[in-house]
Amino acid sequence: QVQLVESGGGLVQAGGSLRLSCAASGGTVSRHSVGWFRQAPGKSREFVAVISWWSGGQREYADSVKGRFTIFRDNGKNAVYLQMNNLKPDDTAVYYCAAVRSGSTLTEEQRYDSWGQGTQVTVSS
Numbered sequence: 001q002v003q004l005v006e007s008g009g010g011l012v013q014a015g016g017s018l019r020l021s022c023a024a025s026g027g028t029v030s031r032h033s034v035g036w037f038r039q040a041p042g043k044s045r046e047f048v049a050v051i052s053w054w055s056g057g058q059r060e061y062a063d064s065v066k067g068r069f070t071i072f073r074d075n076g077k078n079a080v081y082l083q084m085n086n087l088k089p090d091d092t093a094v095y096y097c098a099a100v101r102s103g104s105t106l107t108e109e110q111r112y113d114s115w116g117q118g119t120q121v122t123v124s125s
Contacts, residue, residue: 002024004097004116005022009121012122014123014125015087017083021080022097023079028078032101033105035051035099037095038121048062050105052103052104068087092123093121096116
């Protein structure tokens, strides 16, 4: 299993942007699918986005973030990023990245076996 560390969270006004990073160590994520999940206070953790390594990197997004968030990877840096634009207060949550050695775009958190510690994103209105 790889170790994952998220960074890039913070406080931003509605309509602003943030870029989250997920840096991997202890192995390469070039043959992993990497997903982003989030957990808001009092709510269950939910899927946000995933990118596979297969077929040039297939992507899938939650409906709530389509058109605003973009997931991409830099295998040379062994990292995956989540570009978040036009942020809304409802995007406030702790964001986690997760990885699994799979070519599929997995949206179920139980399918992942490596998790980061999370980074807080707060969007003010």
